[in-house]
Amino acid sequence: MTRQLRLGLFGVSGVGLSALLLWAVAGLHAFGDYHERYGTLLKNVAVSERHTTNVVTSVVFDYRGFDTLGEEFILFASVVGVALLTRDARDERARPRDRLVSDPVGLIGLGLSGALLVIGLYVVAHGPLTPGGGFQGGVVLAGAIAVVYLAGDYRSYRALTPQPAVDFAEGFGAGGFAVVGIASMLLGSAYLHNFGPFGTPGTLASGGSIPMLNLATAIEVTAAFLLLFTEFLEELSVTRLETA
Amino acid sequence: MSYLPYALAVWIFVVGLYGIITSRNLIHLVVCLTLTQSSTYVLLLAIGYVKGATAPVFADVSVGTRAVDPVVQALTLTDIVVSVTVAALLLALAIQVQKRNGTLDPDALTEMSG
Numbered sequence: 001m002t003r004q005l006r007l008g009l010f011g012v013s014g015v016g017l018s019a020l021l022l023w024a025v026a027g028l029h030a031f032g033d034y035h036e037r038y039g040t041l042l043k044n045v046a047v048s049e050r051h052t053t054n055v056v057t058s059v060v061f062d063y064r065g066f067d068t069l070g071e072e073f074i075l076f077a078s079v080v081g082v083a084l085l086t087r088d089a090r091d092e093r094a095r096p097r098d099r100l101v102s103d104p105v106g107l108i109g110l111g112l113s114g115a116l117l118v119i120g121l122y123v124v125a126h127g128p129l130t131p132g133g134g135f136q137g138g139v140v141l142a143g144a145i146a147v148v149y150l151a152g153d154y155r156s157y158r159a160l161t162p163q164p165a166v167d168f169a170e171g172f173g174a175g176g177f178a179v180v181g182i183a184s185m186l187l188g189s190a191y192l193h194n195f196g197p198f199g200t201p202g203t204l205a206s207g208g209s210i211p212m213l214n215l216a217t218a219i220e221v222t223a224a225f226l227l228l229f230t231e232f233l234e235e236l237s238v239t240r241l242e243t244a
Numbered sequence: 245m246s247y248l249p250y251a252l253a254v255w256i257f258v259v260g261l262y263g264i265i266t267s268r269n270l271i272h273l274v275v276c277l278t279l280t281q282s283s284t285y286v287l288l289l290a291i292g293y294v295k296g297a298t299a300p301v302f303a304d305v306s307v308g309t310r311a312v313d314p315v316v317q318a319l320t321l322t323d324i325v326v327s328v329t330v331a332a333l334l335l336a337l338a339i340q341v342q343k344r345n346g347t348l349d350p351d352a353l354t355e356m357s358g
Binding site: 003014018025026029032038042043044048053054055057058060064067071075078079081082085130133136138139202221224225228235 | 250253254257258262293299301302303307308313317319321323326329330333336337
């Protein structure tokens, strides 16, 4: 198909699609004039039912926990896919040798990494209470370790992220989420149904199985991003070696 | 005016599709796909918005305070993280294409080679 023909086809179908989409959104309620039942119900019952003050977290890990299981496995499958595509026949000599020699940057980086680590752990742990959770905190935690590479050297970064440990954490996080769901079934309720005890609202020990699923997600997301960083960094150095 | 955020989501979606269709570089194509996907976040968050409301977090405010929809927020936050890993998978595929065929132009990849 030539470029012109393709553009012409898109011109026609793009206008049609836009018209249909605009027609569809015109049937929605006006922006800000929200009266949907499902969200309204959850906002009102979640805190008293689950004792978690952050309703978004109780939706992610409880009311719509099964959807999140699906998302977890999309994440897992993508990361495994990246590992499969990049790991074959990689030359061990091709480790990145980047090394930062500026002491001030190294010092600031070390401080930043520590601060990010604390923020990440805080965001994960307080997910059921205040904005945050395993998905967001996991990315911050992986960032804390990536800063070690940026402000230090690749050797220190790899010492912090041994491949067997990262691989294990990735599988453990994804598997842990599914296992908490099975635990619900063994306790006589539906898959991923929250089995409590719910604890005191506003404390870390509240929400029943929500903190467990939150933690499993944090482990999986942290490991996933570390694995991606490592794979792409090593891929980069292989390319550099080949072009050098 | 009250439908403008929805129209914005439609605009982002269609512009992303245009980018995918006219792309001459696989990395550019992945970015366009991510853009198309992000239009769903704008749509979801716009649907759940409540005028003058706070976040659905009742740590400091009492239950029953006007808050935005927690369901669409939950869908969006999980998908933002997951979409990054999917983009990483597609970029890894682009690296393989470059290695095997020496080009990133999708139009130049007319023949399947195994």
